[in-house]
Amino acid sequence: MTQTDKRRGWGICVCLNLLLLLASCSTIRFIGIDTLEPSELHVPHTVRRVLIVDNAAMPSTAPCALTLGKIPLEVTEVTTDSMAFYYCHTLGERIADAHRYDDVRLYDRAYRPSHLSDQPLSASEVRQLCTDEGVDAVISLDRLQFSIKGDVDPLYFLTHDPLRVEVSGLIRLSIPSDTLTMVRTVHLSDTLRAAFEGTIDSPESISQAMRTVLREVSLYMADKSSSRFVPHWEPNVRWYYTSSSSAWKEASAYAAAEKWKEAAAIWHRLYDQARNWKVKARLASNIAVSEELCGNLSTASDWAERSYTHYLEYASVIDSTTLNRQRRYTEAMKQRLRSDKELRDWRK
The missing domain is CATH 1.25.40.10 (Tetratricopeptide repeat domain)
Structure with a gap:
């Protein structure tokens, strides 16, 4: 056998070993699934009817720091009226959709004037609401606050950098008893990026656009926080x-x-x-x-x-x-x- 034949034979052997090695290799395939998870808060099975109450102490306006090419705009605040209602209404819908409870009700008005300081429902108020409305527990929105920051495109008056909306809030689940009212507290805190479309050619149109953003953020936060009270699907x-x-x-x-x-x-x-x-x-x-x-x-x-x-x-x-x-x-x-x-x- 010549030296060339030996080298050829060695090369064939190496190739065969590589092929065997590759044949034995495994790969991994990832898949997405959704798993049903129980509510994040433990709610006793005896609670079958709940009442959603707007008890929010929130300022009438949210601070708004917008710039136009780094130049501050005239709009420095946006009215927040109805945002608590949007939140409570959507929260009630999401909880009802889960069919965890036999009945989900929405209190037909704000429980206390919004200008009052953050004040949770007292044990006697919870018992009275449950008696009057025929429910087993009360879910109260006790605080909801916003802050908006962002820059506006100087050419088309559209958002150049996404708006940053800071949200903070407080929800309480109150379940009355003969001895001590059980209270579960949920803190809301998030910073969301938001954008909108449309011309922004006046302070009024800017304010209206910002109110639309706040409404969408309120709906999103309500949808997100509903998982605290009902079974929900989680991506895995x-x-x-x-x-x-x-x-x-x-x-x-x-x-x-x-x-x-x-x-x-x-x-x-x-x-x-x-x-x-x-x-x-x-x-x-x-x-x-x-x-x-x-x-x-x-x-x-x-x-x-x-x-x-x-x-x-x-x-x-x-x-x-x-x-x-x-x-x-x-x-x-x-x-x-x-x-x-x-x-x-x-x-x-």
């Missing part, structure tokens, strides 16, 4: 591993088509046949995800734990990203089991 991310074997490819095709039961059956079989710890860890993770998406949360939690155990046994040789990702998924499944129990108890 899951993943599954793919591989080049024919059976694994078939399972991945089922997963891509959201046929999780069929995918799980193949992954179960591959897991029983596997001898490599890393392959078993990835298959266990895949089985956990497929069982979760089939609604078998307890089984999914067990398989997520099994996958994490495989990785822990070889923690010294596995990358931290993979280990931490599987740890977080194991914890997430345990939380899902607790949440599922709370949701099932609520449905009883």
